[in-house]
Amino acid sequence: MSDPQILIADRISAAMSSMTTSEKRVARVLLARYPAIGLESVTAFAEQAEVSAPTVLRFITKLGFGGYPDFRRALREEIDDSRKFPLTRPRPTKIDVGSDFGNELLEVVRATLGEIEPAVVDEVIELLADDRRSVNVLGGDLTKTVAGHLLYHLRKMRRAVFQLPAVNQERADRLIDLGKKDIVILFDVRRYQDDVVTTARIASQRGCTVILFTDQWMSEAAEVATHVFRAKVETSSPWDSLLGLAAIVETLALALDRRLWSVVRPRLEAVERYKINLTSRNKSPAGDKDQRSDGPDTAVFESRSKKPAV
Incomplete structure (x- = not known):
């Protein structure tokens, strides 16, 4: 064998x-x-x-x-x-955090990105680019930080992006309002959470598009997911790595930026103006579309204005 x-x-x-x-x-x-x-x-x-x-x-x-x-x-x-978790995984007796473990972490990213199918990325980007669809994101106990990273990028680039509540009753209140034009993005890695899997099944039953971020063993939520991204999570550390999942999020963020930059730029410029106004007592609300921000991100917008169309 x-x-x-x-x-x-x-x-x-x-x-x-x-x-x-x-x-x-x-x-x-x-x-x-x-x-x-x-x-x-x-x-x-x-x-x-x-x-x-x-x-x-x-x-x-x-x-x-x-x-x-x-x-x-x-x-x-x-x-x-x-089903293993830190209490039951073997402890490494010696590890070079500057070399050996660093190479392991690099391999987590390489292996994860090497398995991504470009066609799946393209399909997901088309879904996320459609702002007629709401996007609803839920992370698990371990993955809520990387789910939050995806939320950050999506909220900067488009409207109607929501975090599904951690409290089950509040989540049920949100799920009942979802339907065929909505997207549900879930993160679920080993020691899989029953509530996340159940959320996937409910969302699927309601006709939502379900996008799953999981590990190499795959959550049961994959059974109903429309699109699945698998990340490597295992290293010599007893603690699972989130770098693979983060690499997928960064990849999607870059692809969505390229797809929507003509829309994203004025949105980000307006957000920066509002941010400055909200933190300054001496400025009036930014209602003039021609008003330019002197904030730290202005140079970024200027440098990207010459960005070739995609």
């Missing part, structure tokens, strides 16, 4: 080009309903993927497994690994 350290999702990515159309259908269903469907019987798996049982077995073979029992065993091991 092949290396058990290689994640099943990574095996799928590596083998996708050699798969038949039916096998690719099995791959998509497995990734969308990961990991639950993989723990079903071959027959149940095949029925849900709308293929034959032999097709599922050929798919498993292309992933490098000797048979379906080996595949299910590897899947269970991944689930066990995904």
Whole structure:
């Protein structure tokens, strides 16, 4: 049997080009309903993927497994690994924070960005560029900081961006108002939160577009997500890294900036004027569109005014 350290999702990515159309259908269903469907019987798996049982077995073979029992065993091991948390992970006895660990963190970013599909980024940017859609963001216990980083960028570039409440009752009040034109962005990494997964399911049932940021093992929210971004989170540290998730957020922010700069620039200029007015007692509200800000960001706007159209 092949290396058990290689994640099943990574095996799928590596083998996708050699798969038949039916096998690719099995791959998509497995990734969308990961990991639950993989723990079903071959027959149940095949029925849900709308293929034959032999097709599922050929798919498993292309992933490098000797048979379906080996595949299910590897899947269970991944689930066990995904449930580990700092108290149960081994402590490194020695680590060079200036070199070895730094290289690990660089690899987290490289590996994460290396797996991003440009077509998925383009689709998500088109969704986020449509300000007729509201954007609603929710982070988990660990990921709320990186979710906040995404909120910062989105609020600077467009209107109707909201943070879904952490309190479940307040979140329910918000979810009831969402529908087909709304986007729900969720962050959920290992030690996955049931409330985040349930939020994804409710949003999907209401017709929302669900975008999920998760780790290499993938939250169950992936089953209903329209678009999924997977980040590497594991290093030799017992604490998961958020650098991969942050790198995806930065990538989307840059792409959205390029897509919307002609709209974003006057918006940011107005925001800077209002910020100065709000912090100064001697200035009147900025109502004149020709009024220029002498704030620290003016030079940034000037330098970017020559930016080529995208």
